[in-house]
Amino acid sequence: MEKPVTGTRKVFMTGNETVAWAALAAEADIMFGYPITPQNEIMHYWTRLGAKYDRGFLQTEDEISAGFTVCGAIIAGKKAFTATAGPGNTLMQEPFSMAEAMRLPIVAIIQQRGGPSSGTVIYSQQEVTLTTYGGNGEGHRIVYSTASHQELYDYTIKAFNTAWKYRFPTFVLGDGYQAKMREPLEMYDPEARNLEIIKPSPMVGLPGQIGIDREPQHLCNIYSLEEELYDVVLKVQAEYDGIIPELVEYECRECDDAEILVVSHGVVSRSTDDAVMALRSQGIKVGAFRPITLRPFPSQKLREILRSGVKKMLVVESAYGQLVRLLKQEIYGETVPIETLLMPGVGIIDADIISKVKSLIQ
Amino acid sequence: MTQPVMPKTWYVPSKPHKFCPGCGHPLILKALGEAVDELGIQNQTIYGCDIGCSLLSWNFFAMDSTQTHHGRTTPVMVGMKRARPELICVGYMGDGGGYSIGSQHLVNSAIRNEKVTLILANNTNYAMTGGQLAPTTLPGQKTETTPFGRDPALTGNPTMGPEMISSITGDGAYVARGTVAKYRQLKGFIKKALQNQMEGNGFSFVEALSTCPTNWRTNAKQTWSWLEDEMGSFYPVGELKSPFRKED
Ligand SMILES: Cc1ncc(C[n+]2csc(CCOP(=O)(O)OP(=O)(O)O)c2C)c(N)n1
Ligand code: SF4
Ligand SMILES: [Mg+2]
Numbered sequence: 001m002e003k004p005v006t007g008t009r010k011v012f013m014t015g016n017e018t019v020a021w022a023a024l025a026a027e028a029d030i031m032f033g034y035p036i037t038p039q040n041e042i043m044h045y046w047t048r049l050g051a052k053y054d055r056g057f058l059q060t061e062d063e064i065s066a067g068f069t070v071c072g073a074i075i076a077g078k079k080a081f082t083a084t085a086g087p088g089n090t091l092m093q094e095p096f097s098m099a100e101a102m103r104l105p106i107v108a109i110i111q112q113r114g115g116p117s118s119g120t121v122i123y124s125q126q127e128v129t130l131t132t133y134g135g136n137g138e139g140h141r142i143v144y145s146t147a148s149h150q151e152l153y154d155y156t157i158k159a160f161n162t163a164w165k166y167r168f169p170t171f172v173l174g175d176g177y178q179a180k181m182r183e184p185l186e187m188y189d190p191e192a193r194n195l196e197i198i199k200p201s202p203m204v205g206l207p208g209q210i211g212i213d214r215e216p217q218h219l220c221n222i223y224s225l226e227e228e229l230y231d232v233v234l235k236v237q238a239e240y241d242g243i244i245p246e247l248v249e250y251e252c253r254e255c256d257d258a259e260i261l262v263v264s265h266g267v268v269s270r271s272t273d274d275a276v277m278a279l280r281s282q283g284i285k286v287g288a289f290r291p292i293t294l295r296p297f298p299s300q301k302l303r304e305i306l307r308s309g310v311k312k313m314l315v316v317e318s319a320y321g322q323l324v325r326l327l328k329q330e331i332y333g334e335t336v337p338i339e340t341l342l343m344p345g346v347g348i349i350d351a352d353i354i355s356k357v358k359s360l361i362q
Numbered sequence: 363m364t365q366p367v368m369p370k371t372w373y374v375p376s377k378p379h380k381f382c383p384g385c386g387h388p389l390i391l392k393a394l395g396e397a398v399d400e401l402g403i404q405n406q407t408i409y410g411c412d413i414g415c416s417l418l419s420w421n422f423f424a425m426d427s428t429q430t431h432h433g434r435t436t437p438v439m440v441g442m443k444r445a446r447p448e449l450i451c452v453g454y455m456g457d458g459g460g461y462s463i464g465s466q467h468l469v470n471s472a473i474r475n476e477k478v479t480l481i482l483a484n485n486t487n488y489a490m491t492g493g494q495l496a497p498t499t500l501p502g503q504k505t506e507t508t509p510f511g512r513d514p515a516l517t518g519n520p521t522m523g524p525e526m527i528s529s530i531t532g533d534g535a536y537v538a539r540g541t542v543a544k545y546r547q548l549k550g551f552i553k554k555a556l557q558n559q560m561e562g563n564g565f566s567f568v569e570a571l572s573t574c575p576t577n578w579r580t581n582a583k584q585t586w587s588w589l590e591d592e593m594g595s596f597y598p599v600g601e602l603k604s605p606f607r608k609e610d
Binding site for chain 2: 029030032056058060061062064065066067068069070071072073074075076077078080094095098102202203204205206208209210211216217218219220221222
């Protein structure tokens with residue numbers, strides 16, 4: 001069968017279409033999903049492309065089922081994924097927590113919409129807390145917050161690789177703007193860039209006769225004793241902590257001599273970049289820090305920057321303090337004052353950030 | 363004294379099993395084990411169990427197995443089957459798991475005629491959590507959350523699972539209700555429900571009337587009488603839908 005993407009191709013498409021192509025390029029086998037705006041077109045493109053490239057799809061009865069069918073397919077050894085938003089993300093926390101417990105490399109694309117509740121179908125950054133720490137667990141997850149269509153392509157491929165390499169649930173945290181906008185990007189065949197695609201492997205239905213060649217697999221996520229669970233959680237925590245240095249990703253812009261550091265993530269960081277350029281041209285010593293991984297958080301790098309002469313930090317997000325909370329817990333002990341520009345559920349442009357920064361230096 | 367022979371697909375290191383004395387679950391699981399033995403499908407069958415007392419069977423079989431969440435065994439097995447159709451995927455759950463918290467999964471996978479086999483133990487209560495009302499609790503039956511007896515005016519009538527499933531599944535589905543009081547018949551139903559999946563005909567569902575002396579607070583005689591008389595007269599036993607010819 002021909003490869004869905006060969007060589008490198010310049011394209012102009014929506015983020016949702018980009019994700020579908022990236023999942024194909026990442027050799028995803030099957031998608032399970034339930035309609036919710038703004039992620040619908042991931043399914044729409046996947047069903048059409050999947051028919052051509054022999055990939056599976058099932059529209060389930062709800063998001064609980066979509067998450068659990070993904071778990072089942074992964075246990076069976078297939079690269080399965082889902083996509084959701086808002087209330088669907090809420091429902092999927094149950095299967096996500098099973099995936100966390102059983103180390104199932106589930107991949108989910110989250111296209112954030114406004115909340116709480118049904119909110120809007122448009123845009124927000126209000127699913128940060130849910131995506132990083134949702135479920136009744138310890139947040140043993142990996143969350144990439146993308147800012148452009150190129151990144152949607154790159155990080156969707158990376159999400160499958162990260163998930164199957166480390167066996168932690170892995171999320172691509174986009175939003176309605178990224179989902180629906182059209183942008184230019186380069187699609188490429190990962191192999192042509194020497195990017196190894198990690199192969200999936202089954203946990204059940206293994207070769208060999210049970211009792212003769214091998215023992216049966218007995219997978220579980222419940223324990224009889226407190227101490228048993230304690231040992232399991234500590235072991236997983238240690239593994240998670242161990243891979244943090246390999247996983248954390250961030251971007252710094254003009255951080256070296258910055259006196260004001262603007263921290264933002266996802267699509268908002270693009271406005272931040274524009275604002276920083278404009279402010280620098282006016283001689284204002286401002287820099288930008290953008291965590292790409294929200295889980296694990298690049299706290300060490302941020303601490304270093306804060307200690308290199310930053311006088312004030314400005315956290316900017318389309319939510320009422322979800323990034324702020326995440327950041328505060330990660331840089332506990334640093335004394336740089338934190339200012340905020342919090343605009344839940346609405347877009348933030350460079351002018352918003354420029355005027356806020358100027359108000360801080362008066 | 364000779365011990366009763368265990369099915370080959372029972373996992374010996376996990377025996378004796380953890381169910382209460384007089385419980386119906388291990389009888390259903392014995393029927394499943396013998397059916398798998400007779401069909402010779404131990405190595406390609408994947409067993410999934412719910413949360414409920416069915417959980418106690420997470421390492422019951424010498425088959426690849428996975429435990430899931432309360433009510434979610436159906437979608438896990440559906441996902442598995444969709445991903446690897448060559449596997450025989452069997453989900454095992456209680457009446458609470460199947461008919462209450464997981465009912466949307468049961469109904470919709472039945473409508474989609476998913477090629478999985480589901481076995482549901484009807485013991486007329488939520489056993490693992492201490493004996494509360496289940497969708498299958500009989501009218502007048504006392505449970506911890508219906509201490510004066512189930513009043514259908516307040517909590518509706520018992521769920522008639524196989525009747526519902528047989529009316530919504532398409533051609534090729536196999537639907538039956540058996541009882542641990544008629545072991546051979548129950549095993550026959552389970553075997554056909556497995557065969558039906560092997561042949562790729564359609565959804566396969568067996569409800570098994572089961573016992574829970576612990577929460578019913580019954581002695582052996584009362585337990586059997588509740589199963590055969592009270593449950594037996596309310597829930598008709600037999601095949602409701604079958605793609606197999608009668609003499610098969
Ligand atoms: C989401 C969720 N809600 C509630 C529970 C608690 N719970 C565990 S078992 C159970 C009921 C089991 O009843 P049933 O499915 O009939 O199985 P049985 O124990 O009777 O065999 C409940 C409510 C849970 N584990 N998960
Ligand atoms: S509580 Fe009831 S269903 Fe559960 S193991 Fe005991 S007898 Fe069986
Ligand atoms: Mg029950």
